[in-house]
Amino acid sequence: MGLNLYNSLTRRKEEFKPLKEGRVGIYVCGPTVYGHAHLGHAKSYVSFDVLVRYLRYLRYSVTYVQNITDVGHLTDDADEGEDKVVEAAKKEKKHPAALAEYYTRSYFEDMDKLNCVRPDISPRASGHITEQIELVKTLQEKGYAYEVNGSVYFDVSKFKDYGKLSGRSVEEMKAGARVEVSPDKRAPVDFALWKKAEPNHIMQWPSPWGMGYPGWHLECSVMSMKYLGKTIDIHGGGLENQFPHHECEIAQSEAANGVQFVRYWLHNNMVTVDGQKMGKSLNNFITLKQAFSGAHERLTKSYDPLAVRQLILNSHYRSPLDFSDAALFAAYSGYKKITETVMAVRKRMAQAAKGKTGSKAAKGKTDSKATKGEIDGKMVEELKRLREKFEAAMNDDLNTSIALSVIFELVRLANKLLEEGNATAETLNAIDVLFDRLGGEVLGIVKDEYPQAGGADDEMIDKLVKFWVEQRSEARKRGDFKLADATRAELDEIGIVLEDKPDETEWRRK
RNA sequence: GGCGGCGUGGCCAAGUGGUCUAAGGCGACGGUUUGCAAAACCGUUAUUCGGCGGUUCGAAUCCGCCCGCCGCCUCCA
Incomplete structure (x- = not known):
């Protein structure tokens, strides 16, 4: 039996067959870099990391592309809100580019700790403005897009397949719409490809429609196409992006190219905290840095990043993961074993x-x-x-x-x-x-090498502990168990655990 | 309101028609081991899968109803 994957597009498990024998192109929606990565990011990226790792284990030659969204992601989708990066930059009094760079580095740092293999290509949205403008032009030429007041919108009524991924019809969307509709749009379901920028907007670029910036959905279409071709094997992302983000990607890409955009759509489920979705806007999230350091009121201790990884792997990527300190602690114990x-x-x-x-x-x-x-x-x-x-x-x-x-x-x-x-x-x-x-x-939870003596890189600590272990061994030989036990208890308080094996005493950090 | 998903032992979690009187982890308890511990190993810990009905020779797995929870439809991995 070969690899079977659940394809969100067909809503069933299918045998995985790449377009080109032995090669796989995979695109995963990356983070919007306006804050530190949290546990939700970890679930998504660890899940797809395991997919990439397993494909390579099966000897596929994999090209893994994961974008960095550093422009274009608005705070709401009524096409009104501010760019997320710009907003955060204002708060932190930094240039948006500096802020994006800062959080991009932070992101990679955390992912490295989670032992996620780096993507082969990590394209930035801001570095692909030219290509995004080109795609908008193409869509306009083909009659799928229209310009109003310096902004360009995708005309959903022209694209018959709109809704095929999320399983909803345009009628349903109209009925359930809760979004305030921009007066510029011909229809409420139309979405922005290019947004006109006000003069004081920091991030803006010249285009055939005036100064502006790209819509959020555009970058993934453009960058996947540029690095993986018009049809890609696998596109991954969080379940919450299935609609509208991925639906819009399909519309843009297939309208422009006239061929299938993605063969296998994979979506990971969400992380919840106390049964509530963890989201930046809900302000109930735990960042990875907090999990690794223990600096969060819900955490009882600091955790090895790979314990977090183990917790994620303990459940299925399509199941929701309800986070708790107890669950993480259990994963940590198993990881330690x-x-x-x-x-x-x-x-x-x-x-x-x-x-x-x-x-x-x-x-x-x-x-x-x-x-x-x-x-x-x-x-x-x-x-x-x-x-x-x-x-x-x-x-x-x-x-x-x-x-x-x-x-x-x-x-x-x-x-x-x-x-x-x-x-x-x-x-x-x-x-x-x-x-x-x-x-x-x-799985990425077993390392090639572990630091000597249970985690102490510091030679001095190593020597000091060895000294005390020897002192204690002498005491045990003399039968002075009182002293031996006191020494062990003392070291335990510092965080050093001693284990008496038949021929020697081993030590490790708690 | 529209669409979709979930509910399995103390906790996390897999299983989605018979091999399930339900994997694995954590925890708890008992044992082996140890000077005592720790670690490890062995054993015990759900005749039962939210509730009630139904289909079937057979259901945690399919159907119906009810209860509870969650997601998407607005930014989010």
């Missing part, structure tokens, strides 16, 4: 490797078989089963919840093996490879 298991496997691998060269590790528990270089046949079967289960889950519209459960099966398998203490280096290696490929390459 995976991490510690991977580290333990790698440590034992290193010991087994030493064993081969004849050091003392080979004589102990590490096993007589360690030098034989064989993998238990049963183990091979088991690992194969896990990989197949993982792939089947991912093939079924990216069921990361089940995919994660496979990682946990692997965790249990690995720990049992470590406990029995008779694993061959080859078996350990096979397990590590699976952790790397499934947990690392695809």
Whole structure:
């Protein structure tokens, strides 16, 4: 079975077949950079990150384009409000371009922490004004757009398929319309392609219709076309953008090009907080920086960014995710368990490797078989089963919840093996490879390398802790458990956890 | 008002006609281990899937009604 994806356009799961064999072009609606990214952004971009990663795992050559909206996104869609970036810039007393740059960097910083692979191309809307003007001209020439008072609107009545993605008819939209209609429009459903700018508007560009700026929907049509062609394989975005944003994109692109715009439309569901949608305008959002630092009243602690990632992967991308500190904490605990298991496997691998060269590790528990270089046949079967289960889950519209459960099966398998203490280096290696490929390459929650001694990069801390651990070991040898326990408690308060293993005492940060 | 979705154990969450007396994680409890812990492992923790009816040999899964919640229709990932 190949990869199946739920296509919002057809409202069912379909087998994924790219336009060109072996190659995939994917466009995802990026952020409007007028504030720090929040948990909602994380769900969306982690979801599509996993899609991109999995496509690459399946050996597709993927071109991943994700725009940065730094102009044109109005505060409301009655075509009246102010540009979001401009508005925020005023508040922060910065040039809009500086503000956009600041939050763009902030965005990438957060996404890097979430271990999202960078898009191949991150085009800025402001860098594609020329192309946007060209598209408007084309639409005008083809009779799909009309100009009124220096603004240009898309004539929805000329585009028969309008509503095919969101499943609503123009009649329905008229009936349910709550938007105040601009008097310039011929019909309420028409939307702006180009907006006339008032003289004091900071962001504006010359055009055949005078000074102005592009409508929000235009940039995605233009940039996807420029970098991926007239028909793209996959377009992703948040569910709330299905209408009107994506519907308008389809209208613009297909009216201009006369060919299908997107073959597979993918939409991720929303993040809610206490059952309420988290949105910037609702002011109930938690930014990623807050989640990572714990600086938010709803959070009880700071969280490893990958715990956030794990929380997101724990549920399906098309299901809503109701955020709570308890849920994040649970994800964090699970993430920690995976991490510690991977580290333990790698440590034992290193010991087994030493064993081969004849050091003392080979004589102990590490096993007589360690030098034989064989993998238990049963183990091979088991690992194969896990990989197949993982792939089947991912093939079924990216069921990361089940995919994660496979990682946990692997965790249990690995720990049992470590406990029995008779694993061959080859078996350990096979397990590590699976952790790397499934947990690392695809899910992005297993790292290639972890800092030594549980997270302390600082050499001095490392030495200090080792000193106390040695002092405590001496005390234990003497039978002075009172002192040993006091030392352990003291270190625990600082945030250092000690674990007495059979041959040594290990430590890690809480 | 129009359109769409959801309701699964203490919490998060997968499953969408039979393998489900329902995966996985977190938590809790008991055990192994430990000087004691921690970590790990083993075991227990939903005869039941919002409620009531119906279809079916068979339903968490399909249909109807009711209750509760959410999203879109206005900016939002």
